[in-house]
Amino acid sequence: MKTLVVYYSRTGTTDKVAKQIASQIDADIFELATKVKFPTDMSATSDLSKKQYQTNEFPELVVIPKIAEYDRVLIGSPIWNGQLATPIVSYLNQQVFTTQSVAGFCTSMGSVGEAESQFNQIAQADKIKAGLFLDSGVVSDVQISQWLAR
Numbered sequence: 680m681k682t683l684v685v686y687y688s689r690t691g692t693t694d695k696v697a698k699q700i701a702s703q704i705d706a707d708i709f710e711l712a713t714k715v716k717f718p719t720d721m722s723a724t725s726d727l728s729k730k731q732y733q734t735n736e737f738p739e740l741v742v743i744p745k746i747a748e749y750d751r752v753l754i755g756s757p758i759w760n761g762q763l764a765t766p767i768v769s770y771l772n773q774q775v776f777t778t779q780s781v782a783g784f785c786t787s788m789g790s791v792g793e794a795e796s797q798f799n800q801i802a803q804a805d806k807i808k809a810g811l812f813l814d815s816g817v818v819s820d821v822q823i824s825q826w827l828a829r
């Protein structure tokens with residue numbers, strides 16, 4: 680099975696987990712970037728993302744990956760205010776998964792809120808598998824393999 684790991688990371692935690700997952704299963708990896716970078720300041724990022732949710736205007740991405748050759752896409756997001764980071768909303772609004780199975784994962788500082796049901800609602804895919812919504816910024820290789828075996 681050919682897998683692509685797609686993720687957004689503002690401060691490197693989701694990046695690390697995405698790379699751990701990809702190296703464990705020998706997957707390709709694609710980091711999403713926004714046309715306008717998010718502020719380095721956490722509360723400024725929080726204000727901006729709240730505004731994006733309120734106005735339903737999510738950040739423009741530089742480019743999204745081509746997924747035709749993949750059987751499975753794993754999508755990683757930080758948690759922002761109990762929800763998916765807004766660049767991941769942009770991604771899920773744009774990318775249509777035709778034959779691919781899809782699963783989300785996230786990193787957080789302890790409270791993942793409703794992010795998994797949000798993910799399941801907005802992903803444009805018929806085959807959505809259980810996610811790995813972490814209440815921390817670290818994961819073990821065992822957790823990853825148990826998740827992907829489900």
Ligand SMILES: Cc1cc2nc3c(=O)[nH]c(=O)nc-3n(C[C@H](O)[C@H](O)[C@H](O)COP(=O)(O)O)c2cc1C
Pocket residue numbers: 687688689690691692693694721722724725726728756757758759760761762786787788789790791792815816
């Ligand atoms: C604006 C903002 C809001 C956040 N809200 C939450 C939250 O609701 N719950 C939580 O557990 N962590 C929250 N965090 C922490 C991040 O989810 C966590 O540090 C994550 O691992 C960062 O990923 P990254 O380094 O890939 O950007 C928030 C961080 C930011 C910047």
